[in-house]
Amino acid sequence: MTAPLLKVEDINVFYGSIHAIKGISFEVQEGEIVTLIGANGAGKSTTLNTVAGLLRPRSGEISFMGESLIRTAPNRIVFKGLSLVPEGRRVFLRMTVEENLEMGAYTQPAANLKADLEHVFELFPRLRERRRQIAGTLSGGEQQMLAMGRALMSHPKLIMMDEPSMGLAPILVEQIFDIIGSLHREGATILLVEQNAQAALSVADRAYVLETGRIVLTGTGRELLESDEIRKAYLGA
Numbered sequence: 001m002t003a004p005l006l007k008v009e010d011i012n013v014f015y016g017s018i019h020a021i022k023g024i025s026f027e028v029q030e031g032e033i034v035t036l037i038g039a040n041g042a043g044k045s046t047t048l049n050t051v052a053g054l055l056r057p058r059s060g061e062i063s064f065m066g067e068s069l070i071r072t073a074p075n076r077i078v079f080k081g082l083s084l085v086p087e088g089r090r091v092f093l094r095m096t097v098e099e100n101l102e103m104g105a106y107t108q109p110a111a112n113l114k115a116d117l118e119h120v121f122e123l124f125p126r127l128r129e130r131r132r133q134i135a136g137t138l139s140g141g142e143q144q145m146l147a148m149g150r151a152l153m154s155h156p157k158l159i160m161m162d163e164p165s166m167g168l169a170p171i172l173v174e175q176i177f178d179i180i181g182s183l184h185r186e187g188a189t190i191l192l193v194e195q196n197a198q199a200a201l202s203v204a205d206r207a208y209v210l211e212t213g214r215i216v217l218t219g220t221g222r223e224l225l226e227s228d229e230i231r232k233a234y235l236g237a
Contacts, residue, residue, distance in 0.1 A: 003066060005030045005158055005189055006051065006082075011060030013043075013050050013213075020046045021057070022213040028158065028191050033184050035192040035200040035221070037234060038210035044193040045087055047210070048160050051191070052084040053077045065157070079107050081157035085147045085164060087193075093136030097127050100135050100146055104153030112155075120149040123179060141172035148179065159183070160191045165199060177203055197234035201225045209234075 004027035013021035021043050028034045036044045049055045051062055053074035062069045064082055072080070083104075092100050101120055105113055121128035124145045130138060135146060144164055151159055164180070165173040177199050184190060184203065194200035201207055204221035209230065217224070224230045 004028060005065060007063045009061040011050060011057040011062065013046055013055055013057050020213050024215050026208050028189060030189050031187055032205045033190045033192060033203055035194060035204040035207045036210055037194060037197045037200055037207060042210040043213040044210055045162050048084065048162050048193050052160065078154055083151040083154050083156035083159050085151045085161040087162040091135045091143050091146050095135055096132050097135055097146055098131045100150050101153050104150035107154045116153050120152055123182065124149050141168050144168065144176060158189045158191060162193045163195060165194060165196045173199060
């Protein structure tokens, strides 16, 4: 097996005296969708924010393409090819759709901008229709598409998505996961944090289940979808 694109080894993360992440380890191979599922407060978003450099682990190692990220600033992590679609979308509300996308391209040569915009507009036709619209006037689903599009503009080697379906109507959740599937077919590598376990496991190659800061179960997306334990705990079955 080739070396993983991302390797997280025995990280421990604290908020003050609260031990939020307790020695978790996982990896993501190039071309995979890997999902972290678990209840609210399990540590999923904390894990992503730690990989993205927004939080520092007290111990453990995070390596991306064989290089340690532990002391790397978040903006340098983006330059290395790791992009985060944050929880709550966090688009620039007073900028237009197109300006938001251009902000995502700051690591790329200006010559790529037109082709990269076109690629995002093909994936998200709604954004093409709204390209001159102020982002703050978009619906929640459109803002989520914009956040994903903005992340893609940096040509990431790994896209991390934090709760992309949060607060969206079921039909929009379906659209967002269709797009995640399309990105995967294009060869994208995705680390997905998601409370909608059914949707996440349906697209994932592999999955890790977090409970109170620990990984308690791992397997393929299909294995966990078919697991009685997971169905009872997360799928309402």
